[in-house]
Structures are given as C-alpha cells and as structure tokens.
Amino acid sequence: MAAGHAEEVALARDLIAGQPEAFDRFVEVFQSKIFQYAYMMCGQREDAEEVAQDTLLKVFENFDQLREPERVRPWVFRIARNACLMKRRKSVFAPAQELSIEDFLPRSDQHDGARRLEIPDRSALPDDLALRGELRSVIDRAIQDLPEIYRAVILLRDIEELTTEEAADVLDVNQEVIKTRLHRARLAIRQKLEEYLRTARGAGAGGQ
Amino acid sequence: MEPRQPKEKCKNVFAMLSEYLDAELDASTCRDIEQHLAACPPCIEFLHSLKRSIALCHEHRSPEAPPPLSAAERDQLRAAYQKALGTKR
Numbered sequence: 001m002a003a004g005h006a007e008e009v010a011l012a013r014d015l016i017a018g019q020p021e022a023f024d025r026f027v028e029v030f031q032s033k034i035f036q037y038a039y040m041m042c043g044q045r046e047d048a049e050e051v052a053q054d055t056l057l058k059v060f061e062n063f064d065q066l067r068e069p070e071r072v073r074p075w076v077f078r079i080a081r082n083a084c085l086m087k088r089r090k091s092v093f094a095p096a097q098e099l100s101i102e103d104f105l106p107r108s109d110q111h112d113g114a115r116r117l118e119i120p121d122r123s124a125l126p127d128d129l130a131l132r133g134e135l136r137s138v139i140d141r142a143i144q145d146l147p148e149i150y151r152a153v154i155l156l157r158d159i160e161e162l163t164t165e166e167a168a169d170v171l172d173v174n175q176e177v178i179k180t181r182l183h184r185a186r187l188a189i190r191q192k193l194e195e196y197l198r199t200a201r202g203a204g205a206g207g208q
Numbered sequence: 209m210e211p212r213q214p215k216e217k218c219k220n221v222f223a224m225l226s227e228y229l230d231a232e233l234d235a236s237t238c239r240d241i242e243q244h245l246a247a248c249p250p251c252i253e254f255l256h257s258l259k260r261s262i263a264l265c266h267e268h269r270s271p272e273a274p275p276p277l278s279a280a281e282r283d284q285l286r287a288a289y290q291k292a293l294g295t296k297r
Contacts, residue, residue: 018293023286027277035274045272052274053281060288101223106254119260139268158265164232183226190261 003029005073005161012069031056034080037155040143041084051087055080074166077156081170088148097147104187119193134200135193142192150185157182217244218251225255229262 003011008029014022031052038051058079066075120131143151143159156167157178164182168175221244227233228241245252277285 015289020286020289023289027282027285031274031277036270036272039270039272048272049274056285057288060285061292063289063292105219105222106250119257119264121260121263135264136268136271139264140270143265143268154265158262159268161266164230179227179232183223186226186258186262186265189265190258193261193264194257 008072009069012066012072015063016066016069027056030059030076033160034076037077037080037160038084038087040155040159041081041148041152042087043144047087051080051083054083054086058083071166073160074162074170077160077162078170081152097149099147099150099184099188101184101187104184104191119190119197134196138193138196139189142189145192146185146188150181150188153178153181154185154189158186218248221245221248221251222254225258229255229259 003025011022011026011029015026034055035048035052038055039045039048042048042051055076059076062079066072120135143154146154152171153167156162156170157164162170164175164178167182168178171178221241224233224237224241228238233241245255
C-alpha cells in the first residue's frame, strides 16, 4: 500500500503530463500521508480529516505549478503544513517550547553502563507482536508529546523521510535548525522508549 | 568510587550523533567521532540505542487512517485537477 519516493514521482509526472489514470493512486497515497501528518500535528481526528481534504484540493488546484515532479513530496507537505497552521490559529495557542540537549545527556550512572538497557532491534521484533504494538503506542505518544516545532521535524524527516533540505523548505527554516531540532526530537523519543522499557522490565516477573 | 561524569569529549560527540548517523558530517569529523567511539563503550552503546530508536520511528505509522473519500469529494478534486491542467495548456 505504502508508496516509495519513486512511485510518488512517477505519479506526479503522469499527472503533469495529463494522464488521469494516475489520479486515484495519487489521491490514495497522499491522502493517507497528509492525514497521518495532520493527525500527529493537530492531535484531532476531525482536524486531520479537514486538513487532508483542504490540502488535496489545493494540491490539485495548483497542480500546474508543480514544475519538478521529484519534489512532489515536499511540495505537498508544504501545503499540508500551511493547512495545519490555519487549524492551529483556530485552536488554543501553544507557545513554542525549546528542548535542551543537556536534558538528554546520559546520567553518569548510565554513562558508566551500570544500568544498561537495550532498545530492541526492529528486525528482532516480528516475533514479538505484543511488544511491537506497545512500542508503537509509546512512539506515538512520544511524538505527540514533543513541542510542535520538534514534532514537525521528526514527522517530516524520520516518518515521511524527507531530506534535511526538503524539510527546511517545507518548514521555512534553515538546514541547521532542522538538524538541531531533529537531534533533540530523536533524543526525546529514545529517552521515552528507554523509560518505558525500564518500567516494563521492572514490572515484569524477574526481568533479566 | 563515584561514577564518572560524561567527559567533555563525550558531550561533543553526543551533540553530533544524529548528523553522524545521517552521514551529514565531513570525513574528518566522522573519523574523530569514530576514534572516540572505539575507545568509549558507553557512547557507542548510546549510539546503538539511538540508531534502533530511529529505525523504529522510520517504520512507525499511526494506527489512525483517513476515511474513504466520498464520490462527491473525489469529483471535486478531479475537477480541480482538470481545471488546473486546462489553464496550463
């Protein structure tokens, strides 16, 4: 179901060339992507549905302005990001919050390896569906708990897999800002995973 | 014995781990980091856990899915596309 970058570019190229057969698949691919992004950014299902609908409409209304099909992903997300901002204006204003890198430095006891705790390798997870499901909700919550400026970056870079340059373009900031925010967002998520595993292991019978 | 604090070098490396994993650093900075990692097991352990956490994010999809578009919504989008294409030609 999920489309790779190459398929998205091919669909965009076909649509620019006036081949409407690509229309349904393009809608399917991007409606789902935009909805996921908007849901994580706005936190409300109804808002996400409206953002997805508004974004798709804007995308098609302006399809003649997409000059480079290779950039279809950042182009669509830029429109989606603006639609999310419009939603935010209508809701409670959340002040921008900064995460400090100092908060994520391993504590001295951890740095000595005294409390070694492994985040599982994803390739080892398919046999453990329960853990996989739990980790998914932990990551979901961890992303939603991030301040908005970090959430936007991790969604674009690590979930939607845009490049640093593309994410900078979507969010209207320079690439250094993207790198800094991405690192802090990743550290925050790593820490939440670690906290979860520590609690889960502590609660488990015997642990290891 | 008091557990040792992360050294200044560890902190510097710590700040660059994402760029290191994303291959966004120049060769000499990478060599520098690798040299440190080779001699600092806690840092390399942290790097591996960060790498696994990122890998879990890469495959993460929210359980929420959008509702299917109605026929009217789809028609509206198709009309917008055709109009945009019409104005281009």
